[in-house]
Amino acid sequence: MESLLMIGLLAALGAIAITVAFMSDLLVVAMLSGIFSFTCCALFVLFDAPDVAFTEACVGAGVSTVLTIAAIRLVGRHEKRGGRRASVVGLVVATVCGLALVYGTLELPRFGDPASPASTHVAPHYIEESKGEIGIPNIVTSVLGSYRGYDTMGETVVVFTAALGVLILLGGAQSRPLGRGEAPARRDRDVILRTVATLFIPMTLFLAPYVQFHGAYSPGGGFQAGAILGGALILYGLVFGIDALNKMVPERILRVIAALGVLLYGGTGVVTMLMGHAFLDYYAFGAGPSGQAIGLTAIELGVFMTVTCVMTLLFQRFAIRGVM
Amino acid sequence: MKDLVGLFPYWAVIMLMMTGLYIVIAQGNLVKKLIGLGIFQVSVFVLYIAVGVVDGGTPPILDDEFAVYSNPLPSVLILTAIVVGVATLAVGLALSVRIREAFGTIEEEDLLPLTAPTHPVVTGPEAETDTNAGREETRP
Structure with missing residues (x-):
């Protein structure tokens, strides 16, 4: 099946x-x-x-x-x-690359093989020890926040840097001044759209913190919660107009919170170092799972802040750009 | 033969990846190229996740009921990669928007003559005025 x-x-x-x-x-x-x-x-x-x-x-x-x-x-x-x-060239390149990759797979372990190197290298350690070392059931969150916390910090910085790139590229004079936007969904015409959005947005706003704080026990965490909250704000902007979104969350506030998220993540690492442990070693905050819980909460909050604000900022930047 | 059936998911994913690569090479429109790159990227994600599957395993969330779990590591690597992917997509789209504003087109074949050495590309605020002359010619 x-x-x-x-x-x-x-x-x-x-x-x-x-x-x-x-x-x-x-x-x-x-x-x-x-x-x-x-x-x-x-x-x-x-x-x-x-x-x-x-x-x-x-x-x-x-x-x-x-x-x-x-x-x-x-x-x-x-x-x-x-x-x-160029399509003939493209077809030839894609076919040759594809065949080379297929040839490469012949040596790979078969799909679902429990003895494959990928599943016998570090994964058994995460599966067997994370409960005792980190203390939370969702292994993905343990690995993301703690075992590979340094890696995740890099990814958060990349997201932040991309937002800076878009702000620089689309921040120039051609942006339309605020307050002169196209008419948002009209009250008389888009009744269904507005009603559905009015019902959906509050539910989505509640879902985001749930996903954030329940991420230790079920799928979820800072990245997902950030994308959900960002998505709710984008939906608000799409239905009620970009000016309404700008009024609710002005861009300068989003910029500051996005930067603060990265600062919170990196700052957690610096604090652990000042307390005499390695960078992002949460045992500095307390032995065993209690220290890990403090560290994980801090960095997940940092990720949440950065991802939410970056997603909203990206949408705002494209939306207020004047049409050519 | 039965041995090769276990490789089918990888081959299907390779086919998806190559479709994405084909779109990147063959299509002239920059936004279409970015979407092709997106298909390529998501296919690579599927490949990574497929490598982590363990027969009879459950998602890697610990519970006393289960003993066999799939590999959590690919999930971690890919879920951060997805968020980075949308951020880089946004940069690519922003570049396309700026190219369109400066040259009036985002078609590769119209852009290549404009960027030849005899036609220096000026960036920054002064580019807006400099390229206005070129814009008239290339507009359909």
Whole structure:
């Protein structure tokens, strides 16, 4: 049953990817890539990775699609016809690369093999020892926040840096002054849209802290909660107008909180060092799981702050850019 | 033969990756290239997660009921990579928007002549005025 489901999902993904290659309407392509991400979510759940599916659903399928559509609004919807001259070269390169990779897989352990090197190297340590060392059931959160906390700090900084990049690229004079936006969804015309959004946004706002604080026991954590809260704010901006969103969360506040999130993460590491332990070694805050709990809460909060603000900032930047 | 059935998921994912690569190479539109790159990227994520699957395992959340868990490490690596992926996508889209504003097109074949050595690319605020002349010619 599971393998049938897997084959079906992979076939659907293949069909979507090939359709994307032949479509020239960018709006359709953006929607298809969102559907591609959602189908991958189902596959991630099937592959025992609910944390990843969660993240892909809010970030890959949600925020990415909205950003792509916001960019398409600025660059034009239709692709130029006849730009297919390189397709023979592309086909040859893709086929040769694909065959080389298939040849490479012949030596790989078979799918689901419990004795594969990937599953016998550090994974058994995480599975057997994390309960005692970190004290929380969700191993993904333990590894993310504690065993590989240094790595996660790097990723948070990358997200922050990307936001800086977008602010620099799209922060110039061409941004439309606030307060002169296109009309938001009109009260008389978009009743369904406004009603659904009014119901959905408060629920989403409650979901985000739940995912944040329950991330130790179930799939979730700072990245997912941040993307959910960011998504709720983006939905608010989409339905009620970008000016309303700007009034609720001004950009300068988002910028400060995004930076504070990174500071909180890095600061936690510096504090552990000042207390005589290694960088991001949470045992500085107390022996055993109690110290880990303090450290994990701090860094997850930092991730949450940065991801929420960066997602919202990115949308705001694209949305207030004037149409060419 | 039965031995090779266990490799099928990897091959399907490789096919998805190569479709993404094909879109990046063959399509001239910069936003379309970015979407192709996104498909390539998500396929790589699927490959990583597929490597971590253990037969008969459950998601890596400890509970007394279960004894076999799938590998938690790929999940950790990929869930952070997804968030980084959207951030880099946003930078790519922002660059496309700026290219469109400066040159009036985001089609590769129209952009290549504009960036030839005889036609220096000026960046910064003064680029807006400098490239206005070129913009008229390239606009369809």
